[in-house]
Amino acid sequence: MTTARLRAWWAHRQGLDGTLRGASAAEVLERTGWARSVGGSAPYLGLFARAGVRRAEVDADVARLAIHELPSARGCTYVLPEADFALGLAAGAGAPEGELAAAEKHLGVTRTEIDKLCEVVLGVLGDEPLDPAKLRTAAGDAVRTLGDAGKKRGVTTTLPLALGLLQAHGEIRRVPVNGRLDQQRYGYVRWMPRAAPSDVDVELARRYFAWAAPASLKHFRWFSGRTVAASKKAVESLDLQAVDGTDLLLTKEIAEEFQAFTVPGKPSYALVAGIDGIHLLHRDLSRLLDPADAQRPAPGGKATLGAEADPPCHLIVDRGRIAGLWEFDVDAGKIVCQFFGEEDEALREVVAATEEFVRDDLGDARSFSLDSPKSRAPRLAALKA
Incomplete structure (x- = not known):
């Protein structure tokens, strides 16, 4: 086992060796993993580098929901393929619940108050996107300002708490105002609630080790945000093998391909x-x-x-x-x-x-x-x- 071989393998699994040329954006994301999005160009650059996908194609796929930006692992936003929408939302559902718990503890917010606000938001939204300012106006007195204490904690009103919960349940989604992923201005529309997989952590681990193996349990914990105990339990059913002399793990199916892999002789x-x-x-x-x-x-x-x-x-x-x-x-x-x-x-x-x-x-x-x-x-x- 050499460092060069490991690196070349990771690049191969990530489709950075030209093997995904001509694939669609959704196919790339299914095979190489969800693309982190923070209002920058990363999703576009990654799809172009792997498959030559142009921005117009990506934006068209976003518009028709073949791919979408959603709060997912660790509550962070990623661009996901349609096949993983439910899993991604379920994997990130703990983040808005944690934010609500903190608001209950420090800002005098109650679950009942936020649940009522969620009902108001759902009653206001339809198929036409409303930005947060218009949504707040439409929701009226159901939105409460949280004063200086809220400002210090980065939550000025109760509206973001409700929006976070509704997004995690798939009842609403954010729509980029100009259809592009490399900005952070959104409107909100109604959506359809999505049933979570029966075992979210196992399915997340299954995806992760298909995209990133060989990887360690520590690497999976970073990506998933799960505890040590939850991470160990999630991978138990995957029957992972260790790469000799390392703490890196991979499945038996991938191990066979990995053993046969050789480092390309030319730069890629x-x-x-x-x-x-x-x-x-x-x-x-x-x-x-x-x-x-x-x-x-x-x-x-x-x-x-x-x-x-x-x-x-x-x-x-x-x-x-x-x-x-x-x-x-x-x-x-x-x-x-x-x-x-x-x-x-x-x-x-x-x-x-x-x-x-x-x-x-x-x-x-x-x-x-x-x-x-x-x-x-x-x-x-x-x-x-």
């Missing part, structure tokens, strides 16, 4: 977001970094790259290894790269294709909703240097 480059699944499914950055690269200074920061929990920039990946960093310079309409080695023609072709995609389809490659050309300037300067 992909430009993805810093929160792409190749990193975030495990959130163990050091496994993708060569020791020498881990000592490089993090662009725009004070620490080394290896000391970061998450990449400070978007990633250039070659057979699973982080081979460089990149950002998009909006003013120049160009990608700015720092490559950890000698550039070749294959890399230049991938950079050019991604650059054209970002410029023509997205307009920018924001890491998250508040990322901007101004806030990105120190990282761009460091990459150019």
